[in-house]
Amino acid sequence: MRIINTKEKEFKKEFENILQRAKSDIKGVSKIVENIIDEIVEDGNLALKKHIEKFDKWIVKSDDELLISQDSMKKAYDNLDEDLKKSLHTAYDRIKAYHEKQLPKSWLDFEENGTILGQKVTAVDRAGLYIPGGKAAYPSSLLMNAIPAMVAGVKEIIVCTPTPNNEVNELLLAACYLCKVSKVYKVGGASAIAAMAYGTQTIKKVDVITGPGNIFVATAKKLVFGEVNIDMIAGPSEIGVLADSSAKANYIAIDLLSQAEHDEMASSILITTDENLAKNTSLEVDRYLENLSRKEIAKKSIDERGVIIVASNMEEAIELMNEIAPEHLEVLTQNPFELLPYIKHAGAIFLGENTPEPIGDYIAGPNHTLPTGGTAKFYSPLNVENFLKKSSIISFSKKAIEELGEPCALLADTEGLTAHAKSVRIRLEDK
Amino acid sequence: MRIINTKEKEFKKEFENILQRAKSDIKGVSKIVENIIDEIVEDGNLALKKHIEKFDKWIVKSDDELLISQDSMKKAYDNLDEDLKKSLHTAYDRIKAYHEKQLPKSWLDFEENGTILGQKVTAVDRAGLYIPGGKAAYPSSLLMNAIPAMVAGVKEIIVCTPTPNNEVNELLLAACYLCKVSKVYKVGGASAIAAMAYGTQTIKKVDVITGPGNIFVATAKKLVFGEVNIDMIAGPSEIGVLADSSAKANYIAIDLLSQAEHDEMASSILITTDENLAKNTSLEVDRYLENLSRKEIAKKSIDERGVIIVASNMEEAIELMNEIAPEHLEVLTQNPFELLPYIKHAGAIFLGENTPEPIGDYIAGPNHTLPTGGTAKFYSPLNVENFLKKSSIISFSKKAIEELGEPCALLADTEGLTAHAKSVRIRLEDK
Numbered sequence: 001m002r003i004i005n006t007k008e009k010e011f012k013k014e015f016e017n018i019l020q021r022a023k024s025d026i027k028g029v030s031k032i033v034e035n036i037i038d039e040i041v042e043d044g045n046l047a048l049k050k051h052i053e054k055f056d057k058w059i060v061k062s063d064d065e066l067l068i069s070q071d072s073m074k075k076a077y078d079n080l081d082e083d084l085k086k087s088l089h090t091a092y093d094r095i096k097a098y099h100e101k102q103l104p105k106s107w108l109d110f111e112e113n114g115t116i117l118g119q120k121v122t123a124v125d126r127a128g129l130y131i132p133g134g135k136a137a138y139p140s141s142l143l144m145n146a147i148p149a150m151v152a153g154v155k156e157i158i159v160c161t162p163t164p165n166n167e168v169n170e171l172l173l174a175a176c177y178l179c180k181v182s183k184v185y186k187v188g189g190a191s192a193i194a195a196m197a198y199g200t201q202t203i204k205k206v207d208v209i210t211g212p213g214n215i216f217v218a219t220a221k222k223l224v225f226g227e228v229n230i231d232m233i234a235g236p237s238e239i240g241v242l243a244d245s246s247a248k249a250n251y252i253a254i255d256l257l258s259q260a261e262h263d264e265m266a267s268s269i270l271i272t273t274d275e276n277l278a279k280n281t282s283l284e285v286d287r288y289l290e291n292l293s294r295k296e297i298a299k300k301s302i303d304e305r306g307v308i309i310v311a312s313n314m315e316e317a318i319e320l321m322n323e324i325a326p327e328h329l330e331v332l333t334q335n336p337f338e339l340l341p342y343i344k345h346a347g348a349i350f351l352g353e354n355t356p357e358p359i360g361d362y363i364a365g366p367n368h369t370l371p372t373g374g375t376a377k378f379y380s381p382l383n384v385e386n387f388l389k390k391s392s393i394i395s396f397s398k399k400a401i402e403e404l405g406e407p408c409a410l411l412a413d414t415e416g417l418t419a420h421a422k423s424v425r426i427r428l429e430d431k
Numbered sequence: 432m433r434i435i436n437t438k439e440k441e442f443k444k445e446f447e448n449i450l451q452r453a454k455s456d457i458k459g460v461s462k463i464v465e466n467i468i469d470e471i472v473e474d475g476n477l478a479l480k481k482h483i484e485k486f487d488k489w490i491v492k493s494d495d496e497l498l499i500s501q502d503s504m505k506k507a508y509d510n511l512d513e514d515l516k517k518s519l520h521t522a523y524d525r526i527k528a529y530h531e532k533q534l535p536k537s538w539l540d541f542e543e544n545g546t547i548l549g550q551k552v553t554a555v556d557r558a559g560l561y562i563p564g565g566k567a568a569y570p571s572s573l574l575m576n577a578i579p580a581m582v583a584g585v586k587e588i589i590v591c592t593p594t595p596n597n598e599v600n601e602l603l604l605a606a607c608y609l610c611k612v613s614k615v616y617k618v619g620g621a622s623a624i625a626a627m628a629y630g631t632q633t634i635k636k637v638d639v640i641t642g643p644g645n646i647f648v649a650t651a652k653k654l655v656f657g658e659v660n661i662d663m664i665a666g667p668s669e670i671g672v673l674a675d676s677s678a679k680a681n682y683i684a685i686d687l688l689s690q691a692e693h694d695e696m697a698s699s700i701l702i703t704t705d706e707n708l709a710k711n712t713s714l715e716v717d718r719y720l721e722n723l724s725r726k727e728i729a730k731k732s733i734d735e736r737g738v739i740i741v742a743s744n745m746e747e748a749i750e751l752m753n754e755i756a757p758e759h760l761e762v763l764t765q766n767p768f769e770l771l772p773y774i775k776h777a778g779a780i781f782l783g784e785n786t787p788e789p790i791g792d793y794i795a796g797p798n799h800t801l802p803t804g805g806t807a808k809f810y811s812p813l814n815v816e817n818f819l820k821k822s823s824i825i826s827f828s829k830k831a832i833e834e835l836g837e838p839c840a841l842l843a844d845t846e847g848l849t850a851h852a853k854s855v856r857i858r859l860e861d862k
Binding site: 026083084086087088090091094098101102107109115116117119120122124125137138139140171207208222225226228229232233250251254255257258260261262288291292293294298329336337340343344345346347348349350351352353354355356357358359360361362363364365366367370371375376377378379380381383385388389390391392393394395396397398400401404405407408409410411412414415416417418419420421422423424426427 | 525659682688691692778783810816820821822826842848849850853858
């Protein structure tokens with residue numbers, strides 16, 4: 001693995017490349033995706049079926065075939081191996097418990113003059129989850145998207161997932177059963193996003209679309225934003241590790257590889273104050289690489305996008321990591337908690353050597369749908385609030401408007417809005 | 432004003448038109464806006480100056496002229512008429528107090544096996560506010576955008592506002608001074624959004640862009656979403672009124688007009704159970720229209736986009752209003768609070784006859800930047816959270832990973848991610 005020192009002359013340029021790691025080609029595929037969306041809007045199911053034939057290579061004979069039956073979901077769940085079922089339940093319970101802690105409450109606040117102000121929290125009516133299928137079918141993604149929607153109180157949760165060759169991932173179906181998903185459709189890619197955003201004869205329009213996907217899915221989500229709400233636009237997975245000399249090189253190495261194995265475009269970045277740790281981690285990465293089932297992918301990712309940075313001190317290391325704003329951040333230092341005040345930008349923060357990143361992918365509880373590519377500077381992890389929205393509540397008493405009406409009307413006057421001013425003043429005139 | 436009854440045959444079709452009220456032509460202007468953004472990305476300030484010359488009709492001689500000086504902001508504030516200054520301060524104080532109630536806290540949660548889970552709340556580093564200028568310069572928008580950013584703890588708040596003929600709205604400058612805005616730039620339209628999203632020689636890239644604007648601004652915000660976060664994509668203003676026979680026709684009429692005077696594209700909708708109230712409101716609208724300074728705009732809006740719906744009962748009225756999901760909703764009924772449980776979709780809810788909508792535009796406290804065009808089904812009012820983001824916190828103890836490591840690794844196995852599984856298992860092997 002490449003090692004660079006912040007003192008090297010070319011460091012600044014190299015670091016700039018790391019910051020640009022996630023430049024995606026949304027613009028390059030926009031036209032294609034726009035056309036797909038237009039087709040769905042115009043032709044509905046007909047277009048869906050055409051796209052399935054083209055991309056997933058099977059022929060949909062009737063509209064009913066787009067829907068996966070509740071029966072097959074139950075069967076998938078019933079047929080689960082006992083250990084796996086138990087693990088799935090453990091994950092489900094922990095994810096649910098964590099997200100329940102995020103649930104905001106409606107509130108009211110009262111003033112002595114009779115004013116009541118507040119906020120009403122309401123779940124969206126319908127949520128649409130996109131779950132990738134085929135090779136990269138991750139049932140854990142279903143839990144991570146469905147549970148916050150469920151906890152938010154969304155009545156109708158639908159799922160779209162591609163089924164290449166009409167094959168469905170059984171564990172995904174079992175997870176849908178467990179999460180009481182309303183409907184699962186065999187629809188994938190940009191078509192699925194368009195179908196959920198605009199509706200078709202079979203798929204009802206939703207209010208919010210969440211879930212991971214490739215560049216076509218990400219682009220479609222961006223294009224339908226405004227027609228529906230979306231969670232975020234996500235790119236390849238990534239991990240940053242902050243480590244001092246107390247950290248174990250083999251732990252760091254396998255944790256870096258756990259992101260690298262996702263995707264050739266994944267980024268794995270260690271920043272450490274210890275040059276020896278840097279060298280040893282690099283060696284350990286090579287050692288572990290040999291035995292990975294996804295060795296080719298992981299190796300390409302590590303070679304092209306992996307980097308170890310040796311920093312002069314922890315302060316510099318943290319500053320660089322904040323600039324990177326990684327999706328996952330492991331803090332492997334003597335006392336990781338004391339660094340929390342300085343860590344500003346990261347999707348999820350894993351503290352200490354017993355908290356490997358994969359524990360957060362499956363079972364810890366917090367969401368694994370996290371902002372990538374530096375967007376942790378402004379996006380949050382997927383959470384209950386993605387499936388809620390708020391309404392302001394305002395109630396003025398006669399006394400309140402008598403106190404505040406004239407200042408309000410004056411401001412309206414200066415903005416030239418006479419009906420605004422009048423609307424307030426006729427209340428003041430009515431004694 | 433047009434009155435329709437839900438029992439009429441054509442009602443369904445008419446109602447469908449109301450639901451489609453906000454179909455904007457973002458696609459139609461996308462190409463133009465894309466070009467503007469590309470120019471800013473490539474040429475920075477040079478392009479900014481070119482666009483100012485073209486759209487705002489004045490020549491920028493040096494980069495420094497893009498920035499409004501702190502001195503002129505202070506002067507604008509000092510020169511304010513005393514009553515106006517007092518009103519501005521009242522608005523500022525009330526808006527600040529309301530938004531402070533929204534501020535979420537970082538939290539930690541502990542388990543008996545030593546697990547610590549939580550959420551760290553962090554303000555974004557830089558926020559960019561877009562405030563329209565020229566004819567529709569609303570200083571109140573500055574308060575409504577700057578105060579939540581300030582309450583969130585954003586260190587650098589910048590403002591872009593167009594200055595047609597190089598003229599600046601003095602009250603806007605005074606409001607910027609009051610809110611301690613870091614920098615105000617004389618840059619407007621899609622160029623301003625691009626400059627804040629990508630940065631130029633003079634304007635630093637921000638993390639979040641909020642604020643209202645025309646179709647070009649809205650389109651630019653959509654196009655830069657992902658590069659930065661944005662609040663929402665907003666369209667013309669609108670008001671819905673739910674009223675029973677206890678409501679006063681003249682109050683409703685002037686409140687409807689207060690939205691209609693904003694914009695010819697604004698929508699004003701009354702749904703009532705009382706046919707007489709419907710007729711009287713229509714007459715009152717005509718009467719008030721005569722004396723409005725913005726009569727032409729308001730009349731066009733009322734004629735083309737205003738409607739009174741007579742419903743069979745309040746249940747039906749609320750159901751229709753939830754479908755409409757108006758930006759502003761006034762509830763003028765005998766006991767408005769008891770209807771709150773049934774109101775699902777509205778940006779802000781104004782309860783009772785002493786709470787005219789304009790009171791929420793200026794002084795009540797809640798934000799006046801609200802979801803329009805039915806997007807209250809999934810967007811919230813602008814709020815403190817738009818300027819914050821969260822990071823998940825995960826810390827496992829040795830005992831915790833011993834309990835949960837194997838179920839986690841099993842799930843990783845079934846997803847074919849061996850490095851994930853290994854990353855957990857090497858911790859279990861290290862006794």
